[in-house]
Amino acid sequence: MNRPETFDVRMIVPDTTHVDIFEKLSALEIGQSIVINHDQNPRPLYFRLLAECKYAFGWETLHDGPEVWRVQVTRKTAWVNNETIGDIVSKDYRHATVFKRLGIDFSCNGKRTLEEVCLDDHLDINDLRQQLAQCLNQPMIQTINLLSWAPAFLCRYLVNLNHQYIKINTPFITELAQKMAVSYGESHPQIGQISTIFFNAGKVLMHDVSIEESSLFPDVVKLSECYVKGRTLAEDETGAVLSAFYDIMASHEKIAADFRLIRQLTNNYQVPRYVSPSYNILYKLLQDYEDDLLFNFHLENNLLFPKVIAIRDKMRST
Numbered sequence: 001m002n003r004p005e006t007f008d009v010r011m012i013v014p015d016t017t018h019v020d021i022f023e024k025l026s027a028l029e030i031g032q033s034i035v036i037n038h039d040q041n042p043r044p045l046y047f048r049l050l051a052e053c054k055y056a057f058g059w060e061t062l063h064d065g066p067e068v069w070r071v072q073v074t075r076k077t078a079w080v081n082n083e084t085i086g087d088i089v090s091k092d093y094r095h096a097t098v099f100k101r102l103g104i105d106f107s108c109n110g111k112r113t114l115e116e117v118c119l120d121d122h123l124d125i126n127d128l129r130q131q132l133a134q135c136l137n138q139p140m141i142q143t144i145n146l147l148s149w150a151p152a153f154l155c156r157y158l159v160n161l162n163h164q165y166i167k168i169n170t171p172f173i174t175e176l177a178q179k180m181a182v183s184y185g186e187s188h189p190q191i192g193q194i195s196t197i198f199f200n201a202g203k204v205l206m207h208d209v210s211i212e213e214s215s216l217f218p219d220v221v222k223l224s225e226c227y228v229k230g231r232t233l234a235e236d237e238t239g240a241v242l243s244a245f246y247d248i249m250a251s252h253e254k255i256a257a258d259f260r261l262i263r264q265l266t267n268n269y270q271v272p273r274y275v276s277p278s279y280n281i282l283y284k285l286l287q288d289y290e291d292d293l294l295f296n297f298h299l300e301n302n303l304l305f306p307k308v309i310a311i312r313d314k315m316r317s318t
Contacts, residue, residue, distance in 0.1 A: 004033035004072060021045060025057065028075040035062065038069045043250035044243070049073075050111040051246075051309055085117055086110025086302030090147055094138055096294070098131045103260070107297035108253040146299070151224040151307045154299060155217040162296040163209050169289055170202040176282050184279065188272055190265045191279075197265075198286070201258040205293075208251050216244045220308055227311045238312050245305050252297045259290045 012020055022045075024034055036042060049057050062070040085106045089096045099106040104117055118125040149157070177195035185192045219241045226232065263269065269287040271280045 004035050004074075006035045006037060008037040010037060010039050022048065022052075025049070025073055025075070028073075030075050033072050033074040035070060035072050038071075039067070040069070041065060041250065042069050042071055043253060044246035046071075047246045047249040047253075048242075050109075051242075051305065082113045084111050084113055084302075086298070088114075088132070089298060090302055092136065093146075093295075093298075094135050094140065095132050096298070097138070098128070098135050100294070102128075102131075105256060105260075106302075107294045108249065108256045108301055110298065110302045146303055149303070151304055151311070152221045154304045154307070155220055158296065158299060158304075159213055159217065162292065162299070163213065165292050166205060166209055166296075169285065170206060173282070173285050173289060174199050174202055176278065176285070180279055180282055184275060188275070194262055194265050194286075197258050197262055201255050204251060205255055208248055211244070212248065216241070216248065219244070220304070223308065223311060227315055232315060238315070241308065242312065245308065249301055249305070252301060255293070256297060259293065262286060263290065 007021065007024055009021060021036060028034060036045075046059055049059070056076055058074040058076050060072045060074075062072055085095075085099060085104065087110075089099065089106050089110065096106060098104075102121070102123070104121065112120070114125055114128060117123065118128060146154075174195075177191070177198050181192045181195040219237075223238065223241055266283055266286065269283045271283050
């Protein structure tokens with residue numbers, strides 16, 4: 001078997017890194033691989049591949065930093081536009097309850113099909129389809145047709161609701177978790193881990209919210225307005241918007257993983273015996289926070305970002 005080519009992006013001009021990598025990947029034949037050496041976390045590239053090619057490429061991490069990252073990318077198939085789990089949740093958010101229960105990441109890795117999910121997680125696809133059908137017997141979680149929302153309106157919704165929730169609750173939960181860690185750190189050592197994970201994730205999340213409100217979302221609104229009015233934007237302006245999205249999606253993935261760890265440490269938010277009511281309040285707040293966060297990430301990754309990609313493609317074709 002031929003060894004895959006190694007592409008060391010540390011040797012090329014930083015401004016063209018993603019363009020050069022993508023050209024290399026686009027030239028691969030089905031079954032061919034390339035090993036990429038990078039001095040930065042390449043997860044934004046992973047999300048670009050998802051956005052542009054869905055799961056036509058396989059991704060294997062060979063070395064995960066902190067100074068050098070090495071990943072092997074393999075061309076799996078031609079690009080096929082099949083329904084993804086992100087699409088399924090977008091059509092009816094009740095489906096999210098099934099994916100949450102099974103530990104399936106629909107918010108940050110929603111570009112997988114049901115078949116790919118079942119293959120990755122060793123699930124029976126007929127059983128999964130049955131669970132998805134049965135969940136529709138439950139009352140509607142929300143009756144809003146999110147698929148019909150324009151990108152600019154989605155941005156305003158995220159800022160006015162989800163971002164406000166994050167800004168209000170992050171400092172409060174951080175303080176409460178720290179107090180519980182001081183009070184119960186010896187008898188329940190996991191609470192110290194939970195406090196630290198939430199503190200670090202909250203800092204990153206607040207930073208991401210600031211970026212979205214100050215630059216990314218205004219740029220999305222500008223792009224959307226240009227499209228509606230029949231104007232054009234320079235390719236580098238559009239590319240800057242998409243690059244910012246790839247970075248945010250990589251950040252979302254890390255935060256979602258942090259909350260999966262919190263869920264594991266809390267045994268799915270089961271409150272220990274013989275603790276104060278404040279402990280119970282903390283777990284309820286953490287669970288609600290995670291639910292809101294997954295909805296937020298879903299709106300951005302599976303609805304807003306694909307709409308921006310679609311606008312970019314339409315503006316290219318005119």
